[in-house]
Amino acid sequence: MPLCLSVRMSDIFNERFGKLMKIAIDGPAGAGKSTISKGAAKRLGFVYIDTGAMYRAIGLAAVRRGIDTADAEGVKSILDDVDVAIRHNENGQLIFLNGEDVSTDIRLPEISVAASNVAVIPEVRLKLVELQRKLAADTDVIMDGRDIGTYVLPDAELKIYLTASVEERANRRCRELKEKGVETDFDAVKADIEYRDKNDSGREFAPLKPADDSVYMDNTDMTLEESIDKVCELAQSRRVGNKV
Ligand code: DC
Numbered sequence: 001m002p003l004c005l006s007v008r009m010s011d012i013f014n015e016r017f018g019k020l021m022k023i024a025i026d027g028p029a030g031a032g033k034s035t036i037s038k039g040a041a042k043r044l045g046f047v048y049i050d051t052g053a054m055y056r057a058i059g060l061a062a063v064r065r066g067i068d069t070a071d072a073e074g075v076k077s078i079l080d081d082v083d084v085a086i087r088h089n090e091n092g093q094l095i096f097l098n099g100e101d102v103s104t105d106i107r108l109p110e111i112s113v114a115a116s117n118v119a120v121i122p123e124v125r126l127k128l129v130e131l132q133r134k135l136a137a138d139t140d141v142i143m144d145g146r147d148i149g150t151y152v153l154p155d156a157e158l159k160i161y162l163t164a165s166v167e168e169r170a171n172r173r174c175r176e177l178k179e180k181g182v183e184t185d186f187d188a189v190k191a192d193i194e195y196r197d198k199n200d201s202g203r204e205f206a207p208l209k210p211a212d213d214s215v216y217m218d219n220t221d222m223t224l225e226e227s228i229d230k231v232c233e234l235a236q237s238r239r240v241g242n243k244v
Helices: 009-017 033-044 052-064 072-081 109-118 122-136 148-152 166-179 186-202 224-243
Strands: 022-026 047-050 084-089 092-097 141-145 158-163 215-218
Touching: 022 033, 022 148, 022 224, 033 047, 033 141, 033 224, 047 092, 047 122, 052 072, 052 084, 052 092, 052 109, 052 122, 072 122, 084 122, 109 186, 122 141, 122 148, 141 148, 148 158, 158 224, 166 186, 215 224
Parallel strands: 022 141, 022 158, 047 141, 158 215
Antiparallel strands: 084 092
16 A cells, blocks of 8 residues: 655644644735635645625625725625635635625725725624634644734634735836736835725724734745745744644
């Protein structure tokens, strides 16, 4: 019988320590949270959950129904009819809105602002936080967002606040859009990021801010590989550190 040589890092962790691990990665738009989290999750053998996609799905639902996403009452009026679900395949996370795969539609630039607007509404957050906690309950997980370390998973073993200068974040977003063949205007992309920074950190309920026990990581001058290495190093030291 051939031996199976594919061993997940998380299996090694669990065999040694017998405990699931939660990693929370928060930070502003464009800091590279999802690419870094996805890369680290793959290396560690963890499940990656992108919570921004869930707020985007509700933003998309509102936009499709012609609701002004800044109108909290209007958004709340559709919440009971909106079902958001996550599935994973070999390429990562897929997001479904009332059974329809909207993984591509939620990435439209206008949905970024819609997501940030609906995320201010406590009823929206409470609906999604319930789903996020369920998804994280029985697996090793890297979850990224704005309030994961402070609100969704306050007991996460590792919390990282990932950020970069606003210019660098706007540059990265422009590069990403260009690669997809989308025309970009640096000033417009930067203004969109600044709007979301203010909206996401200025809201009353579960605003974007570093958790007191988070590791602050500014990756303005780091490559993607260096950022993934750093997250994996922290994950390993934290897991061992817990048991010493
Ligand atoms: O991570 P993202 O850019 O896809 O997120 C879109 C918006 O969703 C973001 O501007 C704020 C909101 N969001 C949030 O409020 N809390 C989260 N945990 C994740 C995203």
